[in-house]
Amino acid sequence: MSESEASGNLAVKAQDAYAAGQYILSADLYAREADACKANGNELQAAENLNNCSVAFLQAGKAEAAYQAVADTPAIFENAGDIRRQAMALGNRAAALEELRRLEEALHDYQHATELLKGSGEDEMRALLLKRISTIQFQVKKPLEALFAMDAAAETSPRRSWSERLIHQLMKLIKKRMGIN
Numbered sequence: 001m002s003e004s005e006a007s008g009n010l011a012v013k014a015q016d017a018y019a020a021g022q023y024i025l026s027a028d029l030y031a032r033e034a035d036a037c038k039a040n041g042n043e044l045q046a047a048e049n050l051n052n053c054s055v056a057f058l059q060a061g062k063a064e065a066a067y068q069a070v071a072d073t074p075a076i077f078e079n080a081g082d083i084r085r086q087a088m089a090l091g092n093r094a095a096a097l098e099e100l101r102r103l104e105e106a107l108h109d110y111q112h113a114t115e116l117l118k119g120s121g122e123d124e125m126r127a128l129l130l131k132r133i134s135t136i137q138f139q140v141k142k143p144l145e146a147l148f149a150m151d152a153a154a155e156t157s158p159r160r161s162w163s164e165r166l167i168h169q170l171m172k173l174i175k176k177r178m179g180i181n
Helices: 003-019 023-039 043-059 063-070 073-080 083-097 103-116 124-138 143-156 162-178
Strands: none
Touching: 003 023, 003 043, 023 043, 023 063, 043 063, 043 073, 043 083, 063 083, 073 083, 083 103, 083 124, 103 124, 124 143, 143 162
16 A cells, blocks of 8 residues: 555544544544645645644544644645635634633634635535624623624524524614614
């Protein structure tokens, strides 16, 4: 078996471990796959595997390891001009920062990711990130901003729940009273 075939096999094993709830094993396999990709000169695939590694670490409750895995990947995707994966990497990094209670940094990454996703067709992902923004804004005592973020999530979401429709209607009234279009 060639080195690249062995490497590809690590990704499959990592996916299987993740599906089985073996998150630490999955993270380790994704990290090893990332190292193999780097050795083969494939920085983008290495960054993708580090993002997967980060998600697995988060599932295992290892937020610091999740952050370390994903910390530099948004810049790699940005340099490659891959906006979608840059936004996903920012979202992954923000999730790790949120778990570490570094809320202002998480908020910044989530907001940057939502800006990148505007008009991308990734409405469901953008809506999810806007909901995370709203949650953090409530936590850091920014209730009005949180309501606007929740409204933006409801507006963006392709499938609105009953509560999202209600929030959207209430926000229309609030905006009208405030003179905001």
